[in-house]
Amino acid sequence: MIAKQTRSYEKIEQYDEELTASLADNYKTIIADLEEDIAREGLEKTPERVAKAMQYLTHGYGLDPLEILKSAMFTEDHKQMIVVKDIEVYSMCEHHMLPFFGKAHIAYIPNGQIVGLSKIPRIVDAFARRMQVQERLTDQIENCIQEALNPLGVAVVIEAQHMCMQMRGIQKQNSVTTTSSFTGAFEKDKTRKEFISLVSNKLS
Helix, strand or coil: CCEEEEECCEEEEECCHHHHHHHHHHHHHHHHHCCCCCCCCCCCCHHHHHHHHHHHHCHHHHCCHHHHHHCCEEECCCCCCEEEEEEEEEEEECCCCCEEEEEEEEEEECCCEEECCCHHHHHHHHHHCCEECHHHHHHHHHHHHHHHHCCCEEEEEEEEEEHHHHCCCCCCCCCCEEEEEEEEHHHCHHHHHHHHHHHHCCCC
């Protein structure tokens, strides 16, 4: 679990010392196996840095997305579409442990309850900061919102670039993967088209 706080210009980061040491030992072995000199100046502290970075990049395992949503739910008789779009997504492909990144567009139609808007990006992070595949990430976000709010419908679309396709393998640098998940009212063509139009266009 990672705790961060800012006091003036000082940033304090706390990591699990035992886990950091274990991960660092493993990364030291990996670097040495790649025939690099682990003792040279540029690499001397790299295993510890990577160990801390990996804890941050996967800190979603220590978060409960459902509880995040439930912590800011409010009774409200609003039955029109609520859209939060262009949410930055950073995650780690579980197949090659390389990043994928992009944007999530999320909407729901309330059924008596709404949620604080900041909580939607927070659950995106909570699920994304794990070893993931984009398809499962999309479904997890949709399922979480559906379970917490029981809305009339949920829509989730994620557009992402995958470094496992761009840096290695097929090496297609301009490829973008789009995944979607729709429930309830968004399974109707008219509602789904309204959502796609809202996330596709810039509102003046």
